[in-house]
Amino acid sequence: MSQTPLKLFNSLTRQLEEFQPIHPGEARVYSCGPTVYNYPHIGNMRAYVFADVLGRTLSFKGYKLTHVINITDVGHLTDDADAGEDKMEKMAAARAQSIWDIARHYTEAYWADVKALNIRQPAKWTIATDYIDEMIRFAADIAAKHCYELDSGLYFDVSTVADYGRLARAQTEEGEGRIEAVEGKRNAADFAIWRKTPPGETRQMEWDSPWGRGAPGWHLECSVMSGAVLGFPFDIHTGGIDHREIHHPNEIAQNQAHCCTNGLDVAANSGANIWMHNNFLVERSGKMSKSAGEFLRLQLLIDKGYHPLAYRLMCLQAHYRSELEFSFAYLAGTLARLKRLVIQVERLKGRHAELVSASMSQHQPREREEGWTLKQVQGDVEPKHLGLIEAFDEQISQDLNTSNALVLLDEALSNKKVPIEEQVAIVAAMDAVLGLNLFDLARADLRIRPKAATITEAEIEAKLAARKEARAAKDFATSDALRDELAARGVEVMDGDPLGWDWKLGE
Ligand code: AMP
Numbered sequence: 001m002s003q004t005p006l007k008l009f010n011s012l013t014r015q016l017e018e019f020q021p022i023h024p025g026e027a028r029v030y031s032c033g034p035t036v037y038n039y040p041h042i043g044n045m046r047a048y049v050f051a052d053v054l055g056r057t058l059s060f061k062g063y064k065l066t067h068v069i070n071i072t073d074v075g076h077l078t079d080d081a082d083a084g085e086d087k088m089e090k091m092a093a094a095r096a097q098s099i100w101d102i103a104r105h106y107t108e109a110y111w112a113d114v115k116a117l118n119i120r121q122p123a124k125w126t127i128a129t130d131y132i133d134e135m136i137r138f139a140a141d142i143a144a145k146h147c148y149e150l151d152s153g154l155y156f157d158v159s160t161v162a163d164y165g166r167l168a169r170a171q172t173e174e175g176e177g178r179i180e181a182v183e184g185k186r187n188a189a190d191f192a193i194w195r196k197t198p199p200g201e202t203r204q205m206e207w208d209s210p211w212g213r214g215a216p217g218w219h220l221e222c223s224v225m226s227g228a229v230l231g232f233p234f235d236i237h238t239g240g241i242d243h244r245e246i247h248h249p250n251e252i253a254q255n256q257a258h259c260c261t262n263g264l265d266v267a268a269n270s271g272a273n274i275w276m277h278n279n280f281l282v283e284r285s286g287k288m289s290k291s292a293g294e295f296l297r298l299q300l301l302i303d304k305g306y307h308p309l310a311y312r313l314m315c316l317q318a319h320y321r322s323e324l325e326f327s328f329a330y331l332a333g334t335l336a337r338l339k340r341l342v343i344q345v346e347r348l349k350g351r352h353a354e355l356v357s358a359s360m361s362q363h364q365p366r367e368r369e370e371g372w373t374l375k376q377v378q379g380d381v382e383p384k385h386l387g388l389i390e391a392f393d394e395q396i397s398q399d400l401n402t403s404n405a406l407v408l409l410d411e412a413l414s415n416k417k418v419p420i421e422e423q424v425a426i427v428a429a430m431d432a433v434l435g436l437n438l439f440d441l442a443r444a445d446l447r448i449r450p451k452a453a454t455i456t457e458a459e460i461e462a463k464l465a466a467r468k469e470a471r472a473a474k475d476f477a478t479s480d481a482l483r484d485e486l487a488a489r490g491v492e493v494m495d496g497d498p499l500g501w502d503w504k505l506g507e
């Protein structure tokens with residue numbers, strides 16, 4: 001029975017590489033998590049849908065996955081226009097609220113989005129402020145050979161490690177120098193790993209350290225949390241493509257300094273074997289910007305009547321390394337595709353349930369929660385029926401080609417040649433990788449009434465029932481009047497829609 005080797009694009013080498021686990025049978029993955037000073041936008045969430053599909057693929061291929069995502073609640077600076085303030089401190093000052101309350105509120109909001117997008121819980125969420133002691137120890141270990149102190153903090157000297165910025169393919173003029181010009185820096189790209197609190201000021205979040213009272217730098221946090229939980233080197237480090245330019249080169253420099261068994265070789269000492277980056281979700285009208293009032297949060301999509309998993313499907317339709325352009329028109333099309341998938345799975349479940357209740361089935365359906373591995377499917381399904389799941393494996397193993405994998409899911413759903421139990425096993429395994437939760441969704445779940453709608457669902461249903469009666473009695477004048485009345489209130493009646501929409505609320 002065949003299994004395709006997993007190939008992943010390594011940003012360090014800019015090449016597809018075969019995944020070779022460091023610990024046999026295991027996969028250890030670290031994903032840079034959100035800075036919890038505000039709600040995540042849907043672009044941020046694309047990064048976690050991508051990391052989730054990666055994790056699910058590793059599970060499908062039989063690896064025991066340990067996934068860590070961090071929560072940055074200290075130390076992440078704003079861009080140059082704000083001259084390097086801490087994002088959390090800035091938001092807390094603007095709101096006159098405690099940083100800890102802000103962190104808690106937005107962490108919970110982020111977790112709600114994680115759940116709504118059916119992103120699996122990682123083995124561990126590391127919270128940056130829980131690792132301050134470890135950060136101070138890490139910094140103290142590398143300080144003598146790699147850092148220097150200025151009035152404002154402890155800085156990492158990028159010239160002390162080989163090939164700084166190799167991940168970004170950048171010259172040292174880039175990097176942290178773009179964020180904040182600091183007098184006394186030896187190289188433009190040098191970055192603070194510990195920021196001292198300026199004399200006479202107090203911060204809400206500050207700790208004592210050998211370099212004075214202050215707070216850790218953002219890059220230090222990820223080096224410390226990833227190494228502390230997963231051990232250096234671990235298998236895969238993920239993040240959005242913006243992190244390939246500054247944050248990850250800086251993490252790598254710190255990891256080189258810390259591991260330093262062979263500090264001249266970036267690949268051997270970067271901390272992770274493979275560095276992976278998702279491309280951006282883009283939106284033309286600027287609604288992705290968190291500073292622009294109403295911005296594109298997942299909740300905004302829900303308020304407009306879209307099921308959050310339609311957004312997940314939208315992410316899967318593109319390759320994670322391609323830019324993905326968001327529009328509501330595209331999302332509406334994706335929701336229709338999701339609905340078609342759900343209807344097909346409902347039919348499949350129905351046929352399967354009949355079989356089970358008629359006791360013609362040998363097996364009870366396997367628990368799907370943990371997902372199925374390819375090996376399990378290969379054990380449960382006759383070899384001559386394995387073509388589609390093995391083709392799916394081939395596509396997903398080719399650097400997570402989710403858009404081709406979705407086509408194979410469509411084929412598996414309409415395949416009449418496979419016995420029903422085997423079809424259920426194949427579709428469930430595919431869904432365990434894609435994470436669309438198709439077996440638990442009902443078509444009614446996908447019909448969400450937009451928040452702004454003034455009509456209740458019960459009213460719509462009542463008018464539709466009256467209209468159905470009128471049509472049955474061939475009273476087309478009443479039926480048309482009811483249709484127009486609904487249209488005037490924003491509800492489009494979708495007669496004869498092959499996907500079974502009964503009604504839809506206009507944009
Ligand atoms: P942040 O909270 O700013 O650290 O971002 C969280 C994650 O979202 C990081 O991995 C970023 O690289 C990623 N990210 C930020 N903007 C986008 C976007 N428009 N599309 C996809 N990923 C993004």
Ligand code: ZN
Nearest residue numbers: 032033222247
């Ligand atoms: Zn990070």
